Amino acid sequence: MEDVNQPILGKPQPTVTPCLCAALRQAARAVTRIYDAELRETGLRSTQHSLLRLLDRVGEIRQGDLGEMASLDATTLTRSLRPLEKRGWVTIRAGADRREKLVAITVAGKAKVEQARPAWLMAQERMRRTLPDGTWNALFAALPDVTKAASTTLASLPS
DSSP: OOOTTOOOOSSOOOOOOSOHHHHHHHHHHHHHHHHHHHHGGGTOOHHHHHHHHHHHHHOSEEHHHHHHHHTOOHHHHHHHHHHHHHTTSEEEEEOSSTTOEEEEEOHHHHHHHHHHHHHHHHHHHHHHHHSOTTHHHHHHHHHHHHHHHHHHHHHHSOO
8 A cells, every 4th residue: 555644755736726716826826927027126026016017007097997907906906006016116195085095007017017027027938838839829728718707707706
């Protein structure tokens, strides 16, 4: 009989799971580590870089709409924006309604995105080279559908 307590030789590998949520989160954590490592010298984490790039594309936006676009809940978004605002990379101001907040990237934030561009491109290239043929394009084709399906499903769930 095989000893199930036998130590695994070499580096443990990620486990395969039948749960879509667990598989996506596991992949996201692994990819995030690569982007964070490349971006480290810029002073940005991948999550911060993603928000700055999004703000650079859309311009000033209501905080709630930004959260929807980034698929972030209000608490996570607020926590993620705080250090960006503190460093002067984004501004947050009151909207027409005092409860509404408008978020925009600053000139310094745009400069930070540009400074981080080579590191981000390196992370992109590392992932592109490492993935099996066709996977890069297949992921970019499939992931928006996954995000949309999850958002639609969430909207249909009872509150």
